Amino acid sequence: MLNKKLTQQVDYILAGNDLLPPIVKVKYDPNDIMLSDPARIAKRLRQYILAQTVRLDMSHNFCGIFRFDGSVEADVFTRIGHKHFSTACGLYYRKYQENLATMEWQHSTANFAKIIDCGLVQYIDEIDKSLICYEGDREKAEFLKAMRTTCETMIMWAHKCAEACEAEAEKSDEARKKQLHEMADVLRHVPEYPARSFREGVQVVYMCYTYLPDSVGLLDRYLWRLYKQDIENGRLTRELAKEYVAELFIRLCAHTKITFGDAQSYFTAESHFAIGGTLPDGSDGYNELSDIIVDTMMELPIPRPQTSLRMTNKTPFEVFKKLLDCARRDKYMRFAFVADESRLKGLMSVAGIAWDDAINYTMVGCNEPALRGSIWFGGCTTNIARSLTNLLYYRTDDICSCTDFESLFAIYEEELEADITQILKYINGFHSIRQRDCNILSSIFIDGCIESAASVTASGGRLSITGSNMMGITCVIDSLSIIKQLVYEEKSISMRELVDIMKSDWAGDRGEELRAYILKKGRFFGNNDELSDGIARRFTDALWRHIKDKRDKFGNHLLIGTLAGYNPHFAEFGKTTEATPDGRHKGDAFMVGVGQTAGKDRNGLAALLKSVAQMDEHYILTGPFLCNAYLDENLIMKNENFEKTARVIYDYFKNGGLHIQLNYVSKEELLAARENPAEHASLRVRVSGYSGNFTQLRESIQDDVIRRTVVNGR
Numbered sequence: 001m002l003n004k005k006l007t008q009q010v011d012y013i014l015a016g017n018d019l020l021p022p023i024v025k026v027k028y029d030p031n032d033i034m035l036s037d038p039a040r041i042a043k044r045l046r047q048y049i050l051a052q053t054v055r056l057d058m059s060h061n062f063c064g065i066f067r068f069d070g071s072v073e074a075d076v077f078t079r080i081g082h083k084h085f086s087t088a089c090g091l092y093y094r095k096y097q098e099n100l101a102t103m104e105w106q107h108s109t110a111n112f113a114k115i116i117d118c119g120l121v122q123y124i125d126e127i128d129k130s131l132i133c134y135e136g137d138r139e140k141a142e143f144l145k146a147m148r149t150t151c152e153t154m155i156m157w158a159h160k161c162a163e164a165c166e167a168e169a170e171k172s173d174e175a176r177k178k179q180l181h182e183m184a185d186v187l188r189h190v191p192e193y194p195a196r197s198f199r200e201g202v203q204v205v206y207m208c209y210t211y212l213p214d215s216v217g218l219l220d221r222y223l224w225r226l227y228k229q230d231i232e233n234g235r236l237t238r239e240l241a242k243e244y245v246a247e248l249f250i251r252l253c254a255h256t257k258i259t260f261g262d263a264q265s266y267f268t269a270e271s272h273f274a275i276g277g278t279l280p281d282g283s284d285g286y287n288e289l290s291d292i293i294v295d296t297m298m299e300l301p302i303p304r305p306q307t308s309l310r311m312t313n314k315t316p317f318e319v320f321k322k323l324l325d326c327a328r329r330d331k332y333m334r335f336a337f338v339a340d341e342s343r344l345k346g347l348m349s350v351a352g353i354a355w356d357d358a359i360n361y362t363m364v365g366c367n368e369p370a371l372r373g374s375i376w377f378g379g380c381t382t383n384i385a386r387s388l389t390n391l392l393y394y395r396t397d398d399i400c401s402c403t404d405f406e407s408l409f410a411i412y413e414e415e416l417e418a419d420i421t422q423i424l425k426y427i428n429g430f431h432s433i434r435q436r437d438c439n440i441l442s443s444i445f446i447d448g449c450i451e452s453a454a455s456v457t458a459s460g461g462r463l464s465i466t467g468s469n470m471m472g473i474t475c476v477i478d479s480l481s482i483i484k485q486l487v488y489e490e491k492s493i494s495m496r497e498l499v500d501i502m503k504s505d506w507a508g509d510r511g512e513e514l515r516a517y518i519l520k521k522g523r524f525f526g527n528n529d530e531l532s533d534g535i536a537r538r539f540t541d542a543l544w545r546h547i548k549d550k551r552d553k554f555g556n557h558l559l560i561g562t563l564a565g566y567n568p569h570f571a572e573f574g575k576t577t578e579a580t581p582d583g584r585h586k587g588d589a590f591m592v593g594v595g596q597t598a599g600k601d602r603n604g605l606a607a608l609l610k611s612v613a614q615m616d617e618h619y620i621l622t623g624p625f626l627c628n629a630y631l632d633e634n635l636i637m638k639n640e641n642f643e644k645t646a647r648v649i650y651d652y653f654k655n656g657g658l659h660i661q662l663n664y665v666s667k668e669e670l671l672a673a674r675e676n677p678a679e680h681a682s683l684r685v686r687v688s689g690y691s692g693n694f695t696q697l698r699e700s701i702q703d704d705v706i707r708r709t710v711v712n713g714r
Contacts, residue, residue, distance in 0.1 A: 002246060002299060005060045009250045010302060012058060019254035021055035023069045036139075037438040038146035044072040045441060046153040054164035056180070060247050061199065063183060064161045064207035065255075076108055076375065076442035076456050077214040085457070088433040092426075094567055099576045100386050100419060101426040104379045104469070104565055107364035108456070109215040110445035111373030113222035115208055116201045119193040120151045126450050127151070140453035146440045147450065155192045158207065162187035198226040198236050202244045206251055212442040213255050215364040216248075216273045216305070217372055220290040227289045238292060245296045253304040270304050274362040276319070277310030278340045280355075284314040297334060298326055306334040308363040311653045313341060320653075321646045327662060328636050333684050336661045338363060339653045346622025347371075350548075351465050351557050366565045367659065368624040371463045373447035375456055377554070378467030378561060378623055380427045383573035385472030385580065385590065387415040388479055392499055393578055400496045405488045408495075409480070409538065417546045423468055428553045435459070459554035466556035467623035469563055471570045472590040477525045477539050478582035478600070481532040485523050486581075489531075502579040505586045518583045519599070525615075526596030528607035536615040544618035561623030562593045571700035592704050593626030605629060605645070609652035609660075625658045628686070636664045661686040663705065670694065674702060 002010065013019050026048045032040045052066040068074035073081040092103035115123075127148045134140040162184040169180035186203050195201040201223045205216055230236035252271040275293055276286035286309075297307065309315075309323045320337075327335035340359075347358040353371065360372040370376040391399060391412050402408040435458040443449040448462025487495050493514065506515040525532040547558050564570045571589035579586040591597045594612055601608050612627050635645045649660060663686050673683050677695035685694045685705050694702065 003243065006243065006246050006250065009058055009060070009247070009254075010300065013250065013254045013258055014302065016258055016260055018257050019055075019058055019251065020065050020067050020257075021053040023067055024051045024053055025069065026051050026071060028071070036142045038142045038440060041073050041438060041440045042146035042149040042153075045074075045150050046156075048072055049153050049157050050160060052157075054161050056164060056168050059183075061179070061183065061244060062203050062206040062247055062251070063165065064158060064187065064203075065210055065251060067210075073437065073439060074441055075210075075212050075214075076439045076446075077212055079437075082434075082437040082439070082457070084436040085434050088430055091433075092430060094569075094572075096383075096572055096576070097426060098386075098422070099383055099573065101380055101382045101423055102569060102572075103426070103430050104381050104567070104569075105365070106376055106379040107214050107368050107370055108212060108375035108442070108446065109217045109362055109364055109370045109372060110208065110212040110442070111447050112205050112208065112217055112219075112445075113360075113372065114447070115191055115445065116195045116204050116222055116226075119195075120155055120191050121193055123444060123450065124148055124151050130450050130453055134453050137453070143438070143440070143453050143455070144450070147444055150440050151444060154208075154211070158187045158191060161207075195226060198223060198230045198241060199244060201226045202248055206248050208445070209252065209255070212445050214271075215362055215370065216252065216271065217362045218275070218277065218285075218360060219245075219273055220275045220287060220293055221277075221279075221285055221360075224287055224289050238288075241289070242292055242296045242299075245293060246300055249296065249300055249305060250302065253300075253302040256304070258303075272306050272308070272363050272365055272367070274308045274310050274338070276312070276315060277361075278312050278344065278359045280359060282314075284312045284316075285310070286315060286319050294323065294326060298330065301332075303332050304334070306336065308336045308338045308367075310363075311337060311339045313654065315653075317646075317650055320650050321643070324646050324649065325642070328642070328664070331684060333686050336363075336367070336659070336686070337649070337653070338367075338659045339657055342616070342619055342656055342658045343369060343622050346559060346619035347465075350618070350620055350622065351559055353463065353465075357463055366624065367563050367626055368561070369465070369559075369622070371465065373445065374461050374463040374465070375446065376465050376467070377427075377431070377459075377552070377556060378465065378469065378559065379430065380423060380467075381469045381471065381564070381569045382419075382423050383472055383577065384416075384419070384470040385475045385479075385573070385577055387412065387419045388472075388476050388580060389578045390415045390419075392502065392581075396496065396499050400494070400499075402495070405484045408483065409542075412480070413542050413546070416542055420543075420546050420550070424550055424552065424558075427466060427468070431459075431553050459556075464554060464556055465559055465623075466552045466554070467559040467561050469561040469565070469569075469624055471564065471573045472577070473539075473562055473594055474525055474596065475580055475582055475584060475590050477532065477536045478522070479580045479584075480539065481524065481535045482518055482522050482581040482583075484535065485531060486518075498581060502581065505579045506583075515583050518581070522583065522600070524582070524596060524600040524602075526601045526608045526611045527603040528610045529603075533611050533614065536611065537617055540616045540618065540621060544620050547620060548618075558620075559623035560620050561625060562621065563624045563626040564592050568698055568700040568704075570704065589700060589704060593628050594621070595627050595629070597704075605631065605635070606648050606651075609648065609657060610655065613652055613655045613657040622658060627657070627660050628663065629660055630663045633664045636662060670702075670705060 068080045070080045079085040131144050165180040165184040169177045190200045191204045256270045275290040279285045347353040361369045364370045368376045437457045439455045443456045446456040446461040449460040452460045454460025501511045523531045574589040683694045
């Protein structure tokens with residue numbers, strides 16, 4: 001259980017208080033504008049960081065946190081101070097271009113393993129060696145010198161924190177004095193030098209998270225050596241390790257201040273990380289420290305961080321069952337599940353990532369994959385259903401002349417190719433604007449930026465992934481399935497008749513009758529049905545053919561995702577999309593992720609998961625993939641049904657499934673919460689790779705959660 005000091009921290013932040021110290025404003029020299037961008041940024045970073053206050057009154061074992069205020073180009077996640085990124089967002093963030101593309105946030109993760117194992121002294125040494133290589137390149141030399149200055153600044157900040165601990169110790173009782181002197185000793189060593197203990201490793205993450213406050217990555221992997229060493233030497237107990245991890249998690253939660261009425265401050269997507277997963281030798285990485293992390297999360301009554309269990313083919317059923325049990329009991333819904341086999345194949349065969357790098361991926365944000373010490377350049381969200389409506393509404397004569405489905409699908413692929421080409425243009429345009437920002441701070445923690453002497457914003461990192469989150473994938477699959485079923489197999493309606501009825505938005509007796517028949521008798525995806533499952537494979541195969549040879553301007557291949565994130569892109573794109581053959585009305589929202597909703601999943605959970613598991617033969621859908629399963633509460637909460645449900649989901653991963661997140665709140669309770677939000681303020685649901693308080697979600701997102709069909713256990 002939490003000790004008194006940690007309980008105080010939790011209560012403090014849940015009451016809406018800020019764990020981080022107040023920002024100290026800095027007045028910069030206006031003549032800094034005469035300096036090069038790297039020199040100006042490094043100078044101002046030093047002024048700003050060293051001006052901040054060291055807060056000790058709420059700390060227990062660790063200190064050294066603060067916030068940036070936008071007066072200098074700071075971390076690459078929040079993009080605070082990144083003016084060109086702000087310009088790009090003003091043009092494209094939630095601005096829907098041609099009903100095809102919009103831009104979203106991007107995520108990254110620092111290489112915490114390196115800073116823990118090597119310390120900033122090695123970074124400085126690497127910078128000095130790189131300076132020799134770029135001796136004749138003034139621009140790159142300026143960038144490297146700025147990185148070196150900033151490494152020194154981070155060391156100076158740690159020493160300032162140590163001095164503050166020592167000064168506070170002189171005013172404290174004996175117990176606290178001992179703690180503060182221990183903290184000072186730690187801060188005089190890390191992050192300057194390699195961590196010697198588990199406590200020092202946690203302190204590195206605790207402090208350096210400020211410099212790239214996104215994901216802490218594979219915490220159970222890079223801290224495992226220090227944990228095991230200290231346990232074996234008798235310097236650490238399991239309970240003390242839990243205390244250290246708990247304080248770190250409280251710090252992660254507090255980074256985004258909990259503000260009453262601010263829905264985002266309650267979301268779990270902040271500080272998403274992963275546990276378990278495949279190790280270099282192919283074994284499963286879930287260990288005793290993973291177990292401590294899970295147990296600690298269950299004891300902490302805070303909405304963040306969230307974690308995904310990376311499932312491998314060797315993950316024991318008992319481990320999965322324990323995490324699923326945590327997921328069903330966790331009122332904050334902070335647990336999700338992803339699988340390694342398909343994800344690793346996608347990273348390697350599609351994105352071209354080497355094995356040694358691919359196995360170190362983590363989950364970030366709403367459900368994006370990011371490699372250790374890298375950035376996910378996948379901020380383009382797109383409407384893939386536009387390729388379908390372009391086919392139906394603008395090439396009606398062409399498709400009405402098709403005598404078989406194969407001919408129609410060939411024309412569809414022309415529209416698909418055109419839209420993918422246009423999507424890539426938007427991605428590259430966004431890249432072009434963003435790369436004008438110079439980032440010094442976070443680039444230090446991104447692998448390869450020292451060697452390339454280039455900012456992470458300009459793809460200076462050794463590794464990166466680009467992708468697109470596609471809205472409307474299930475709509476396309478279902479619509480093509482209905483066309484094949486009705487027009488070419490049953491021959492119950494002609495293609496022109498179907499298009500004319502859709503143009504009327506299913507109006508009139510004939511339209512209403514046909515729509516009712518489709519919704520009742522249509523062979524929809526998610527039912528382990530060969531017609532619709534075959535169309536799903538055909539669609540992803542077509543995506544692969546039209547994407548496999550394309551790269552963005554940084555040379556990255558594309559990984560396709562399906563999540564919507566915080567923003568209701570599925571609804572916004574749906575709002576401007578014509579009626580589709582799957583029975584969808586003009587303007588109706590698409591579903592979130594890949595799966596099935598609205599009564600179209602008729603054969604139960606096992607059938608739904610079988611369809612999803614086998615749809616992608618080429619592993620292109622291994623970006624931020626999302627599969628929602630909305631279960632009858634009895635299937636997950638009643639112990640007599642729980643093991644059977646766990647086995648079904650476990651088999652899904654064994655058969656190639658990539659992701660799942662569960663909702664098991666009754667539809668009646670959701671509707672009651674919408675009617676009387678004050679009485680259901682604490683009700684939480686899984687949304688799109690994250691969880692949030694239902695009553696604080698946007699109405700369109702609430703609609704999506706409500707319309708997800710409860711599936712039974714058949």
